[in-house]
Each structure stands twice: as structure tokens, then as C-alpha cells.
Amino acid sequence: MNEEKKQLITVESGEAEQPFRWSAGIYGSKFLTELRDNKRFVGIRCPRCGKVYMPPRRVCGPCFVELTELVPVSDEGGIITYTVVSFGFVDPATGKQKPVPYGYAAIKLDGADTYLLHFLDETDPAKIRVGARVKAVFEEERTGSMLDIRYFQLLERP
């Protein structure tokens, strides 16, 4: 330890936990239970502009109207943009290092107008393309979380 570090005191927050309990709301809960129980995606359609939001939300921001019409969304879609995460970082949800590298993409599922960020089953950027088709692969044990989707499998590689 150098002299400065000996003289300048720091303290770590340690093992203390402060739990939170968040609400997904009615539509968010519907989305997550469908994912958990039926491996299905659910979106919600705006009555004014027709846009399908996925995961479902209660309000269309641009129209500022309430949404009520739940609609099915496919488990397949296309890649909008992607990266391969290779820097290590601590996942604040688990307190553990995220296992890197992993593929990571914004995906537009068929039937949705919004995108989903999720993992890809590919870590070589040369094998991933904007527009490539992907399909959701689910975990065996599902709890009602976005992590019930293990990753999106690339259906085509160059």
C-alpha cells in the first residue's frame, strides 16, 4: 500500500442489502405471465396510430391515449442493430460479473413496432448482420422475467 493510500481513508458499502419491490402493472404482468407460462409474446395496439408496443404499455406517448387492445407478437423477428459486449462489469441485479463476451441486439419481433434489447447466441460480430432473422429460445425454468428468454438464436449467418 502506498503512503497516500495509508493516509487517505475510504470505506466500502459492504454486504448490506436494501430490497425493493417493483410493480409491473396489469399489462406488464400479462406479458411476463404469458412469457413464463406459454412462451408467448404479447403486445398492445394503439387505437389511434395503430402502433403495437411490446412489452405492452398503458399509454402511447405520441398519441397520449390509453391502450387496451392486447395482441399476439411472434417469437421471431429481425436484428435492427447489434454489438458484442466484451468488457466486464458487475450486474447490479445479481452483484456478480456478467459473463462476457455475449452478443446483444435490438430486435424487432414480427407484429411489434417497438424493439427489444436481448442477448444473441453469437459472439463473433462478423457472423451477425443488421436484418438477420432471429428466434427466441426460452429457459426450461421460467419465473416471469425477461431472463426467461435465454437468448435469441440467429436463424441465418453469413
Add this chain to the structure above:
Amino acid sequence: MGKRVAVVGVGMTKQRSSRPDVNGQELINEAVRMALDDAGMTRRDIDAVVIGNMDHFEGINYVDTWSVDGSGALMKPIMKLTTGGTTGSTVAMAAYYHVASGLFDRVLAIGWEKNSESDTTGAIITAFDPFWDRPIFAGAVAGLALEATQYMHLTGATEEDAAYVAVRDRTHALNNPYAHLHINLTIDDVLKSPYLSWPVKMGDMCPRTDGACAVVFASENAAEDSPQKPAWVLGVADRHLWAYTSDPYVNQAIENGWWFPAMEWSARELYDKVGITDPLEQIDVAELYLPYSFAGLRYMEALGFCGRGEGPALVRSGATDMGGKCPVNPSGGPLCSNAIGATGLIRVAECAWQIQGRAGDRQVPEVKVALATGFGGCFWSDILLFGAEKPEKVRG
């Protein structure tokens, strides 16, 4: 119609990787004392204080209360703001609004951060939705990498194009004693640096920094009594959009004619208010919140300095270098110092110094109009314009 407002005092700490010799309040005090001295004021002259940082970076809430001894806000009106990466520029805009409203004559804006006190990526993740974003989101680096991939896909820009921005800003910072990074980098160094999140490499990314900045905003009468040449606020604009981290990649915006909607929209509004029709000709210097190199390409397009896809050619032409038509980030910008809550306010401080002719070795000659930006979260945007000449009208 608003009242005329000018920046009349600036203070900042030297930006460093870690400041274990001070706590937050002491760090803030260094910048505040320098700003007050610069403005020829004491804390008694200050009518109100606006302060900001990202609470969850340090894990200590309510800086507005616990910093009062250091900020000089003891028993004064104080307001705290946290808007992510734009915190520093939002603090500046709020201080400006205080004075432009006519309700206050001298308002102190403070932005600060000690990124050394937590894991920045982990802390950024906790700013987002616990159901839809947090389980998957990988913080700023990966979010920006998604933007970089999309930008390269849409324009054909290359990693080498981005490296020109990384080298430009690091070269500029060699003239700035306040900058955190003083490194000589080549294009090759950037291209050979390790990938953090393809296509973004270590050399493309900003550092994590500890630092504070303070800026005094004054009404027209107070500004004219000031020992410093006033740096007049010509106007400000900001736009927020998007709910979740995946939303910014929505290409409906691009399909509908918007390139980077929040920045493009706020720039258009501000240029219209101030009478800017050709930013490259009319703006003499720009201090932009470029958190990574690719931003230095796409933002130039969103800010109207060139057409879509022309950012790489503009940067390679030297127009944004020192000595070019509109130097970008003479200070080195966030690619060389990123104490997040201070970063937007440092852009404002640097613009004021440029207008006052006090930017030292990084001074751009004869600055009449200077542009500052803040960037944050799901791609939202703050923009501020400063001028050497008092504006005729102040439009909200």
C-alpha cells in the same frame, strides 16, 4: 419574453481519475470558490443555487442539503436536478431560467461527480426500468455500441472515421490543464485498442472522472457590473423522448425524417430562435458532450453542421480541428474528462471562456458564437448557445 442573461464567472476543479483527498462537499467547494472569485462575488451576492449530480453514482442522496456548506447555499433557495448525462447542462439551463424569469439576479449553477466512488456501468443500469431494461442492459458502453453499429450500417462510416474524432479530442486536451487524460494517441493506437463492445474500443470511450464545475449566471444589470466580459446566453433548447433503452433504435423516427430526433429537434428550435441558418459558418466553436468517438460523427449531422452521412468527411477535412472552421472540443471534451454530473456544465464553462478570450492555449480566435450540448440516457439532448454580443430578444 425572457430577460437577458450572461455567464460572468466560471470555476472548475482539475478533472482527475480519483480524488480520495476530498469528499463531495469539499470537491464542490473548490469549484464554487473559484467561480465566485472569478465573478468578483462572495456567496452573499448569490440569490439562488442550482446543483446536480447522479445520486446513484455515489450512493449518497440529497446533495442539495448535505453540500450547503461547500456550495455556499446555506439558507438560500436551492434546487437539485438529476437528468443523467445531461445533468450539467440541465443545471445550466435551470440557472438560466431562474435569471431569465426576472426573479433572480445572480444564480450559481453547480455540477459534480465522483465516478471513482462506484461502478459506473452498474450505477447507470440502475437508472433504467427494473423489468424491461435492467436484466439485459449493459450500460452506456453497450448502448452506444448499438448506436455505432446502426450509424455504420446506415451511412457506411468506418471504425477509422470514428478514430479521427478520438484522436482529435485527445490531441486538443493536451492544451487543457483541467483535462483528466493527457495522452498522445494515433489513429492506429485507437484502432488497435481492445474492443469493449464491438465496434467500440477502449480508445473510442470516455474515461471515468472525478470533478466539479460551477458557473455564475447574472441578469443584464448584474452582468454589466461584472469584472469579466459577459458571455451572453443567446438561447437554450432541450428535448426528451423514449421510455425504454431499446426505444432509441426505433427507426420510425428515421423513416419519418428524423436522424437523432431529440438533438435534431432541439437544434432546429434553438437555431430558429437565435437566427442560425448555417451552423458551420455562424458558430465559431462547439463544446459537445461526445461520450464516445462515433458521437463526433453523427452529432455533427444531427446539429446541422453537415448532411447525413457527411460527418466522417467533415471531421477528416480538419474543419473541426483547432484552426479549422469550427473547432469542436478544444478542451478535449468528455473523451478526455467525464465527471458525468459536471460534464454538461463544463461545456458551458468552456464556451464562456472561449467568448471571453480566456481559454489559454486552447483559445479559438475571435469567438462570437459558441455552442454547448448535453447528452444523456435514452438519447436525449440539451443545447445552449452563447454569444459575445448581447442578444436583442430572449425567446423561451
